[in-house]
Amino acid sequence: MPSPARMPKTVATLAAATLALLIGATLPASAAEGIDGTTMAWPWALPFVGILLSIATGPLLFPKFWHAHYGKIAAVWAIVTLAAIALAFGVAPAFESFNHAMLLEYVSFIMLLFALYTVAGGIVVTGQIRATPWSNTAMLAVGAVAASFIGTTGASMILIRPMIRANDERPYNVHVFVFFIFLVSNIGGSLTPLGDPPLFVGFLRGVDFFWTMQNMLPETAFLVVILLALFFAVDCWFWRREPRPVRDDTAPPQSLGLRGIVNVVLLAAIIAAVLAAAAWRPGVTLHVPGADLALENVVRDIALLVIALLSLVLTPTEHRDHNAFTWEPIAEVAKLFAAIFICVIPVLAMLNAGRAGPFAWLLQAVTAANGTPHEIAYFWLTGILSAFLDNAPTYLVFFELAGGNAQTLMTDLALTLAAISSGAVFMGALSYIGNAPNFMVYAIAVERGIRMPSFFGYMAWSFLILLPLFGLLTLFFFTVS
Secondary structure: OOOOOOHHHHHHHHHHHHHHHHHHOOOOOOOOOOOOHHHOOHHHHHHHHHHHHHHHHHHHHOHHHHHHHHHHHHHHHHHHHHHHHHHHHOHHHHHHHHHHHHHHHHHHHHHHHHHHHHHHOOOEEEOOOOOOHHHHHHHHHHHHHHHHHHHHHHHHHHHHHHHHHHHOOOOOOHHHHHHHHHHOOOHHHOOOOOOOHHHHHHHHOOOOOOHHHHHHHHHHHHHHHHHHHHHHHHHHHHHHHOOOOOOOOOOOOOOOEEEOHHHHHHHHHHHHHHHHHHHOOOOOEEEEOOEEEEHHHHHHHHHHHHHHHHHHHHOOHHHHHHOOOOOHHHHHHHHHHHHHHHHHHHHHHHHHOHHHOOOHHHHHHOEOOOOOEOHHHHHHHHHHHHHHOOHHHHHHHHHHHOOOOHHHHHOOOHHHHHHHHHHHHHHHHHOOOOOHHHHHHHHHHHHOOOOOOOHHHHHHHHHHHHHHHHHHHHHHHHOOO
């Protein structure tokens, strides 16, 4: 591995080599209008793979350099992508592609995350919960339900500190936070587009707001119920082997409470804004090169920004201080996802080329011999990639691979869309890097003295517990007789 001092030179050299390979991989049709995926070859996917691998390996292999320069590394991959498009197809197509990715997809995506993160950061759960198998299971159940409505990020940030306070006296508590990541940071967020980033990406692509709840409730309930029961059994096993802590019975009991109630109202306002934009279709669009912005989406994004600003103005500073609230997690997500949405542009162009494009083999892998989609392949391929790369862009890739038409996917190919959605959301729990809240929960727990498993130690937990459940899920829900 290059030393941190040599890393900038290494990144620059790799970027230059990638750019040269991209241009060489395009047939001499650079004057063609737009980006023609049929004229592109597999090397055009290298920036997308590069940014995702950087995100996956940077915090593990060179953490200090990564945390100091991740924005620059992401920018390098994005610039390489846009430069290659400009050189191969022209400046205008590159500019239009940038506008399309940023204005139609990225801005709406990051506005929702920003609003949820800001508002949830102002909600403080006070009081002390005595950690027992029953109370821990109840908190996980509440978090799993809440995740679909305030987001996996919002639910995780609101509940992780009360969960730590409740279990800080227990000698065996690591399993509590492993199951917390399974249920609250991932699987619980599968019922609405507010729950998890990939589902919101689907919502931006035309999937109805209530489609996921109507079509994924059985799969979600199956996993949540089994995991809660399994957690209760595991927690009881540890509970019976732990010495009971000595408590001060003279101290007055600390009842549960909630501060920052205004932010609960603002959370409801976020949900209302998203629902209103889905229902209101004035038919007015704002045209910019490469993108037609629907008025309802523009109004929704402005409303989300206003809600976040209201939270900052109306929430006392001590509430965010109590939660150890910082802007770094959302800033990191904003920078990295901006690069991801740019680097995926050529990948989507090649996927849109279908059987005439370089990813025809991938289309064959997820398509049965009779031409129908292979739901099992969609579920597992989307899921495994989501576990080690990032679930939102992975969802987008397979959404496009399945045709990219939301109306068709919601009706004739509903099982295919359910497989893609389930894989992206559920299997994000397989590693710390599968979903943004996973690593945030890990970092907060470690900061508070919890001896969390290592990267591979966590994977031992997740593979042992989750992979058999995903196998059963495949058998019961995605095996067509």
